[in-house]
Amino acid sequence: MSATRHEIPPRSGTAFTLDKGDRLTVIDPCGEQVADLLAFARADLDEVISSGRTLDYASRIYLTTGDPIYSNRSNVLLRIVEDTVGRHDFLLTPCSADTFRIIYGDAQPHRGCFGNLAAALEPYGIGPDRIPVAFNVFMNVTVNGETGALSVEPPLSRAGDRITFEAETDLVIGLTACSALQSNNGSFKPIAYEITRAG
Amino acid sequence: MSATRHEIPPRSGTAFTLDKGDRLTVIDPCGEQVADLLAFARADLDEVISSGRTLDYASRIYLTTGDPIYSNRSNVLLRIVEDTVGRHDFLLTPCSADTFRIIYGDAQPHRGCFGNLAAALEPYGIGPDRIPVAFNVFMNVTVNGETGALSVEPPLSRAGDRITFEAETDLVIGLTACSALQSNNGSFKPIAYEITRAG
Structure with missing residues (x-):
């Protein structure tokens, strides 16, 4: 098993493949940064991670060690x-x-993680309309149980914090260093990742 | 303006079109029943309601009068x-x-709202992989803000309660009388709806 470390520059994204059994570790090198993660099944790219399925089966909105992503x-x-x-x-x-236009009021908005993911996934034949709710690594969104109010808070991650996923089938992965100030407490930072190949 | 009333039998679903300006009222005829609602843009069926966009812009998980569905x-x-x-x-x-297999342990599971929506939308050229998180009318899902635990509770709707949507563009709508016991406090019931045409 060998691990290769990569860095995603601030406000950008990338895509790559994982084979079944490979492990992907997403690392926050500076602390308080978010990485939007997507996974598509290589056998049929119409199969993609689903927040609705995963949260329903978990009966929880916060996922951690041991939890599957359906x-x-x-x-x-x-x-x-x-x-x-x-x-x-x-x-x-x-x-x-659109996020930057609607939420931040930007006149000339950045393409954001959505645009970065769409560009990175395009060579794999995955179009922008196929991008669902991402698994937003380290993103700290709180919910007020009484009112239902959502709040995007600074990530709890500190420099060096990490999360590791194992691929349960052959996948195309999209991954970003998040482009939204609200998500990462006001400063754009890189994201690092390592791939440990099973084979 | 004329309204036509329809009924969706228990554990089934339907699909129909709305033109821009038409209004759809979903009515709970017996109380404590759920209706899964989907909307696709007729101009390009790859455009569909998005929970992730809508909740992000609303900064709330519970939507009501005045709220747009993006x-x-x-x-x-x-x-x-x-x-x-x-x-x-x-x-x-x-x-x-799969829900009934994974959550309820059913050996010969019902096709559920997903199967009912897929069948109803098929004549419009919308395939099952295009079905995202639905807007689940009257479904009462609570979130524990501390732990993130989700709980599916009996709907707050009583007999005759209703919600009305206005179409902001030409749409294909999918709508069900929900098939999951957990969602409707243990008994399958119909859902009624009325369409008020703008033209």
């Missing part, structure tokens, strides 16, 4: 096998030009 | 214009054969 077809695509933070979001879609 | 492309597809209940779910995917 697809829209109710198959497990990824499983969390290690997690030093325990607070990630699976409610919100990747930030986009 | 698409995956950040356009408003529907707007809630009247609501006598104020508690609906937009976190969970439609119940399916």
Whole structure:
């Protein structure tokens, strides 16, 4: 088993493949940064992670070590096998030009994690309309149980914190260093990741 | 303006079109029943309601009168214009054969709202992989803000309660009388709906 470390520059994204049994570790190198993660089944790219299925089966909105991430077809695509933070979001879609226009009022908005994921996934034949709610690693979204109010709070991750996923089938992964100020407490930072190949 | 009333039998679903400006009222005829609602833009069926976009822009998980329902492309597809209940779910995917297998342990599971929606939408050229998190009318899902635990509680709707949506563009709608015992406090019931045409 060998691990290779990569870095995603601030406000950018990447895509790569994992084979069944490979492990992906997402690392917050500076602390308080978010990485939007998507996974598509290589056998049929119409199969993709599903927040609605996963949260229904978990009966929890916060996932951590041991929890499976299900697809829209109710198959497990990824499983969390290690997690030093325990607070990630699976409610919100990747930030986009529309996010920055609607929430931040930007006149010339950045393409956001959505645009970065769409660009990174395009060579794999995955179009922007296929991008669902992402698993937002280290994103700290609180819910007020009484009012239902959502609040995007600074991530609980500190420098060096990490989460490791194991691929339960062959996957295409999309991964970003988040582009939204609200998500990462006001400063854009990189995200690091390591892939440990099973084979 | 004329309204036509329809009934969806227990554990079944239907699909129909709305034109821009039409209003759809979903009525709980018996109380404590759930209706899973989907909306696709007729101009391009790859545009569909998005829980992640909608909840992000609302900063709330509970939507009610005045709230827009956004698409995956950040356009408003529907707007809630009247609501006598104020508690609906937009976190969970439609119940399916897999739901009944995984959560209820059924050996020969019903096809659920997912199967009913897939069958009803098929004549419109919408495949099952295009079904996202539904807007689950009257579904009462609570979130524990501390632990993140989700709980499916009996709907707050009583007989005759209703919610009205206005179409902000031409739509294909999928709508069910929910098939999951957990969602409707243990008994399968019909759902009624009325369409008021703008033209």
